Amino acid sequence: MRLKKLVAFVSVITIGIGAVALAKDWRSGIAWTEPKVVTPADTLGNPPSDAVVLFDGKDTSEWDNDSWKVVDGSLVVGKRDIRTKKKFGSVQLHIEFAVPVNDRGGQGAGNSGVYFGSNYEVQILDSHAEKDTKGNNKKVTYFDGQCGSIYKQRAPEVNACKKGGEWQTYDIVFNRPKLQIAEKNGKKVVEKVIRPAYLTVFHNGVLIINHHELEGSTSYDNAPHYDVHEELLPILLQDHGAPVKFRNIWIREIQDDNTKPKQEREPYFN
Ligand code: MG
Numbered sequence: 001m002r003l004k005k006l007v008a009f010v011s012v013i014t015i016g017i018g019a020v021a022l023a024k025d026w027r028s029g030i031a032w033t034e035p036k037v038v039t040p041a042d043t044l045g046n047p048p049s050d051a052v053v054l055f056d057g058k059d060t061s062e063w064d065n066d067s068w069k070v071v072d073g074s075l076v077v078g079k080r081d082i083r084t085k086k087k088f089g090s091v092q093l094h095i096e097f098a099v100p101v102n103d104r105g106g107q108g109a110g111n112s113g114v115y116f117g118s119n120y121e122v123q124i125l126d127s128h129a130e131k132d133t134k135g136n137n138k139k140v141t142y143f144d145g146q147c148g149s150i151y152k153q154r155a156p157e158v159n160a161c162k163k164g165g166e167w168q169t170y171d172i173v174f175n176r177p178k179l180q181i182a183e184k185n186g187k188k189v190v191e192k193v194i195r196p197a198y199l200t201v202f203h204n205g206v207l208i209i210n211h212h213e214l215e216g217s218t219s220y221d222n223a224p225h226y227d228v229h230e231e232l233l234p235i236l237l238q239d240h241g242a243p244v245k246f247r248n249i250w251i252r253e254i255q256d257d258n259t260k261p262k263q264e265r266e267p268y269f270n
Contacts, residue, residue, distance in 0.1 A: 024269035031264035045094065045169060047250035054084060054235065054249040062086065064234075074098070074245035077112055081239050087232035091116075092252040093172045097124055098245045099147075101164035103132040105139025110164060111240035113151065116174050117233030119217040121151040122201055122209075124244060128161040148208045150199055151218035156208035167247070173200040176256070177214070181228055188228045195257075196226075 039049040047053050054062045057073035064085055067078030099110025110126035127147035132138050143149065148156035148170075162168045175198040182191035201209035216224035237246065 027268050027270050029263055029265040029267045031261045033261065045096070045248065047094070047248075048252070051094075051250040051252050052086070054251055055246060057247055068237075071245075074247050075249075076246075077237070077239050077242065077244045079239060081115075081118075081236050083234040083236045085234070087230065087234050088116075088251065088253060089232050090175045090254050090256045091173075091235075092254055093170070093174065093235065094248065094250050095170050095172075095246060096167050096248045097170070098167050099124065099126040099164050100243050101133075102126065102242075103134065103138075105132075106141045107145060107240075108242075109138065109141075110242045110244055111238075112242060112244035113238035113240065114170060114172065115236035115238060116176070116197075117229050118236055119227060119229055119233070120174070120197060120199070120214060121218040121238070122170065122172060122199065123147055123149045123151050124238070126161075126164050127159060128163045129159060130163060148201060148203045150201075150209060150212060150214065152220075153215055153218055153224055154199075154209060154212045156201070156203065157210070158206060158208055160203040160206035160208055162204060168204050169202075171202040171205075173211075173254070174198075176231070176233070177226065178231075179226055179228070190226045190228055193226050 041048055052062070055075050058070065060068070060070060060075060062084055063082045065082040067080060068082055069076055069078060093114070095114055097112070099112075102109055107125070110124070112124040113121040114124065115121045123145060125141065125145070125147040127141070130138065143155035144152050146155065146159070147161050148159070177197040178194040179190050180192040180194055181188055183189070197214040198211050199209055199214060200207075200211050214224070216226040218224065235251065
């Protein structure tokens with residue numbers, strides 16, 4: 001009986017090994033082009049070889065800016081929002097920021113924001129769970145308005161905030177929307193959302209927003225809805241009255257959609 005079991009076991013193993021040996025290498029037949037070589041930075045967070053550097057600690061020439069100043073290698077919020085001169089579609093954006101140390105709570109605590117166009121905001125705020133300098137709990141704001149939220153549309157999955165005064169990072173993937181624009185009564189309107197926008201956000205290396213579908217522009221005083229805008233949008237940094245600091249800002253344009261190259265031939269075994 002035991003011998004029979006052993007024979008059966010050995011047979012199964014032999015057939016298994018044979019099947020692996022006979023397995024053929026399946027190929028899709030899709031004519032992918034060779035992925036371009038991009039040299040990553042030696043230090044993570046630094047720009048890879050194909051990035052457009054938007055701020056390197058000195059040069060602000062990529063921005064339309066008349067009041068934000070460079071202080072000790074940081075770009076400090078001044079009067080009015082600033083926008084990049086260049087416009088972008090779908091992008092990967094790296095940005096570092098520090099909110100000021102302060103005793104304020106709610107939306108007044110170190111408020112700024114990273115926007116795609118004037119439309120889609122990833123909030124910057126002092127949302128670190130800490131006491132103020134007098135030992136009182138800071139006033140908490142609404143969760144879909146705290147740091148790392150897509151403003152009034154999506155709270156972050158977790159709170160990965162550092163303290164006021166400490167440097168923090170956002171790595172954001174923005175997939176632009178595709179809007180069908182029509183003219184009605186002499187006014188441009190969004191006739192159809194062909195494809196919504198999506199945002200993915202890593203905060204201090206932690207995934208806090210995972211490919212979230214936007215319902216439209218992020219508005220303070222309105223429910224989200226898609227507004228007419230150009231296909232390509234500048235990056236906007238918000239002036240909300242707090243001296244938030246920025247450094248090491250770079251951006252990569254990414255494939256606008258995930259369409260594959262054409263099927264060159266039927267799938268085959270190589
Ligand atoms: Mg803001």
